[in-house]
Amino acid sequence: VSTALVSIVMRNAVGASDQTRERVKRIADELGYRPDAHATLLRRRRSRLLGVTFSVQSAFHGDLLPGIYAAAEATGYEVSLSGWTGERSEERAIEALLTFRCDGLVLLGSEVEEARLAGLATQMPVVVVGRRLEGTVADTVHTDDALGMRLAVDHLVGLGHRRITHVDGGPNVKSRDRVAGYTAAMAAHGLGDHVEIVPGGQTVEAGFEAGGRLLADPGVRTAVIAFDDDCAWGVMSVLETSGVTIPGDLSLVGYDGSRLSRLTPLPGLTTVRQDADALATLAVRRAVAWIEGGRLPSHEIVLPPSLIEGRSTGPSQPTAARRPAERTAARPFAARAAAGPSAGHAGARQPAEREPDPHA
Amino acid sequence: VSTALVSIVMRNAVGASDQTRERVKRIADELGYRPDAHATLLRRRRSRLLGVTFSVQSAFHGDLLPGIYAAAEATGYEVSLSGWTGERSEERAIEALLTFRCDGLVLLGSEVEEARLAGLATQMPVVVVGRRLEGTVADTVHTDDALGMRLAVDHLVGLGHRRITHVDGGPNVKSRDRVAGYTAAMAAHGLGDHVEIVPGGQTVEAGFEAGGRLLADPGVRTAVIAFDDDCAWGVMSVLETSGVTIPGDLSLVGYDGSRLSRLTPLPGLTTVRQDADALATLAVRRAVAWIEGGRLPSHEIVLPPSLIEGRSTGPSQPTAARRPAERTAARPFAARAAAGPSAGHAGARQPAEREPDPHA
DNA sequence: TTGAAAGCGCTAACAC
DNA sequence: GTGTTAGCGCTTTCAA
Numbered sequence: 001v002s003t004a005l006v007s008i009v010m011r012n013a014v015g016a017s018d019q020t021r022e023r024v025k026r027i028a029d030e031l032g033y034r035p036d037a038h039a040t041l042l043r044r045r046r047s048r049l050l051g052v053t054f055s056v057q058s059a060f061h062g063d064l065l066p067g068i069y070a071a072a073e074a075t076g077y078e079v080s081l082s083g084w085t086g087e088r089s090e091e092r093a094i095e096a097l098l099t100f101r102c103d104g105l106v107l108l109g110s111e112v113e114e115a116r117l118a119g120l121a122t123q124m125p126v127v128v129v130g131r132r133l134e135g136t137v138a139d140t141v142h143t144d145d146a147l148g149m150r151l152a153v154d155h156l157v158g159l160g161h162r163r164i165t166h167v168d169g170g171p172n173v174k175s176r177d178r179v180a181g182y183t184a185a186m187a188a189h190g191l192g193d194h195v196e197i198v199p200g201g202q203t204v205e206a207g208f209e210a211g212g213r214l215l216a217d218p219g220v221r222t223a224v225i226a227f228d229d230d231c232a233w234g235v236m237s238v239l240e241t242s243g244v245t246i247p248g249d250l251s252l253v254g255y256d257g258s259r260l261s262r263l264t265p266l267p268g269l270t271t272v273r274q275d276a277d278a279l280a281t282l283a284v285r286r287a288v289a290w291i292e293g294g295r296l297p298s299h300e301i302v303l304p305p306s307l308i309e310g311r312s313t314g315p316s317q318p319t320a321a322r323r324p325a326e327r328t329a330a331r332p333f334a335a336r337a338a339a340g341p342s343a344g345h346a347g348a349r350q351p352a353e354r355e356p357d358p359h360a
Numbered sequence: 361v362s363t364a365l366v367s368i369v370m371r372n373a374v375g376a377s378d379q380t381r382e383r384v385k386r387i388a389d390e391l392g393y394r395p396d397a398h399a400t401l402l403r404r405r406r407s408r409l410l411g412v413t414f415s416v417q418s419a420f421h422g423d424l425l426p427g428i429y430a431a432a433e434a435t436g437y438e439v440s441l442s443g444w445t446g447e448r449s450e451e452r453a454i455e456a457l458l459t460f461r462c463d464g465l466v467l468l469g470s471e472v473e474e475a476r477l478a479g480l481a482t483q484m485p486v487v488v489v490g491r492r493l494e495g496t497v498a499d500t501v502h503t504d505d506a507l508g509m510r511l512a513v514d515h516l517v518g519l520g521h522r523r524i525t526h527v528d529g530g531p532n533v534k535s536r537d538r539v540a541g542y543t544a545a546m547a548a549h550g551l552g553d554h555v556e557i558v559p560g561g562q563t564v565e566a567g568f569e570a571g572g573r574l575l576a577d578p579g580v581r582t583a584v585i586a587f588d589d590d591c592a593w594g595v596m597s598v599l600e601t602s603g604v605t606i607p608g609d610l611s612l613v614g615y616d617g618s619r620l621s622r623l624t625p626l627p628g629l630t631t632v633r634q635d636a637d638a639l640a641t642l643a644v645r646r647a648v649a650w651i652e653g654g655r656l657p658s659h660e661i662v663l664p665p666s667l668i669e670g671r672s673t674g675p676s677q678p679t680a681a682r683r684p685a686e687r688t689a690a691r692p693f694a695a696r697a698a699a700g701p702s703a704g705h706a707g708a709r710q711p712a713e714r715e716p717d718p719h720a
Numbered sequence: 721t722t723g724a725a726a727g728c729g730c731t732a733a734c735a736c
Numbered sequence: 737g738t739g740t741t742a743g744c745g746c747t748t749t750c751a752a
Contacts, residue, residue: 403746
């Protein structure tokens, strides 16, 4: 029995009788034989390998990966994961993938410069997830951040808020987009004069610092929209620790709708949700289509976000907040939520998704 | 200039003059040449590749990965990541790694049977992280769960609690160990009669269900130790949503001390912390040592956990809890914490780590 | 210090 | 339906 025949059998390719097929498989099993992926990948023209970079700390990327794996399997591709951390840069994660001769790259939440993306895209298909690109150097699948911020602002305005501050995500494209969306949405409500942007970031730690800035200049704001859920958590924790109650004294909105924020009623953050499964699936399909049939004419897929109402936002009621005995905030965090939506909860709200009943 | 010489230069091996070394590197850069990892790995006897499996959804695994990458780099190994999800089984993640001819395997939070581990270990070094093994089929690096549960029980007993319930982690070794640790710690305090174990799990969803069970039979318990942080969050959310205040009506302790629970004062979960960096570093060092010098005589490394006091635990005061006007729980979740430790906070507590001051 | 040549385990083209 | 052969891009002797 020749190696070529074994190869045919192991790949389930045509050209072997059912009889030998069975025999080869049986013997391979006995011997614990397993094809060497490196040899296979070295020999094959196409590696059928999809390189995927992600941030190991990001809850949202954790939400994306199941969809990535599922979509890759559905299209017959293997996934080669490369994570970036505080110490291991995204560039390093990408380099590692390049040496593995992936057929294409899917970069989750990439912060790499477009010039670099352009360079990569000359070598192989590149799809960025969760970020808009200025040019068309690579494909991108992301959420409509202008709409997302619009949903957040609409929600707050519907609750009676006018002094709405935005804690941004630092100096990068994604943050700039959300800042622009926030500014536009404020202007649309005639609140252009109340626009206030406080430097933030994309981590809980950055949220801590931003919370400190908010405390240092309390101002007249009644609501805050944070860059993302992590940042919102940091802000929330600093404020509540300092006696500012949420949503009693201040309403707070996050962004991402990561699994944790969706599933955990306790933080119950009101957040702009991105559809992780859809983003992941579309990104993989895009990459595979580009690999197999060349690049498609459209280079951008934009998905609509949705607002998830949590318990971190409530009606703007500066007067009530002065009467400790009755103020909403005088009740425990979660108990407030159990009481259901308060009065004044009828603004320009979007149909929001509901958390599943844990007892259902 | 021959391929052999290029190989020498690219690997920084000895046997080339500084002059050609520089020249080759320059030209390689110009051409964008990059050695093919598959060809390299195919040819080399040792792949210097460490296969690592992890659960993409686990916050704790996200905490382990930076340490894995750092330790691998320090020892000159590449990391090949393979994630498991709800749809992609751990076995499948392992299979993928096997085809890549890794020199060794590091399995984070593995739930694979020991028989399977034994099979793997005959082929290559295998180190399991975060789980005790019955036998010595593979090496393991994990936290002392008996001590961890002991810390949790001691902490609660020190606060005056006696009716302490444990929500377990489902039918697996890790859960059984913690149940045993809990039972032993209770017995050590003469509270053997108050042992109560409620079925739980290792996800927020499982915590939801366990919370429902606790509500269905409120009993006389004043404290709960959950299997892990995720489970604790689920329990906490269901209870607080139903009007049970934490820690006013019930104290709650988690397990893992994942980054999120450490950094976010808001959930402020009291938890048994595992040292993620140490676990990761030791696991990689172990695997590398085994790969390069054969298996070491000791097969188990056990690290001590530490208790992190959050705001989900407080003194047992059933009387105070009946007076809504003054009860601790009548103040917002985080505001309680800002007031500092309450009276009665002087039990058999361990020296606990402190959260860093976000304003520092 | 450099080059020639063999071969890692596989796939693909071809001959039988 | 099966075996033979060449070669993927590299590392590794071994000679020059």
